[in-house]
Amino acid sequence: MEVVFNKELKPTDIQHRFSVPSRSLQYIDFAGEFSVDLRVKDSSGEVRVFRCRKRHGEYAKPELSRGWRRYVTDYELRVGDRAVLLAEEDRRLGSQFRIEAKRRIILFGQEVRGDLPRPD
Template sequence: MEVFNKELKPTDIHHRFSVPSRSLQYIDFAGEFSVDLRVQDSSGELRLIRCRKRHGDYAKPELSKGWRKYVADYELRVGDRVVLLAEEDRRLGSQYRIEAMRTINLFGHEVWGGLPRAN
């Protein structure tokens, strides 16, 4: 199930990734303000990426710890797209998969293609 699908902005690349608020329903914070998500990237590496929400009435989530390493490993840039998918595993609980995409020109048409790990 798709948690979010977002085109990257400069802040997402250089600081922290601002997660669409509608994604909160797919992330179990268990009463806390942050949770470390177990995320498998497209190369099969298991990563821990922290998702935290702001204090107060506007609980906008963002990816922080672990996110910048992912950006560097995949050499992401503004305009690329990141998709986070949630998968339920009866033994392990919620699992997540992350995919990075970039537009490519294919036979004169721009299409989204997956990005391999650069580093």
């Protein structure tokens, strides 16, 4: 299992779309297209489909759009939380990746990260 990205969420990531670090492009097969649907297993075992688009031109920064906002809502993500995407092939579920949400917690003045399960 490889970490594709581990990113602290910014306001735009929560409110609109998730800006994916450019170094993550090596893990995503666009097959000559500018967008691809990624099958991603979340921490509750649900397979989600995120649309990953990259910009046209020399600076092909990717972003997650379709499906991302639903994930944000389902997990009640907020600015300062972290999203961790892991490359993990699950042939049974047909997913290519696994995503985890980490909540930012201040405990005795120290910042720690806790796994964020999906609220019921």
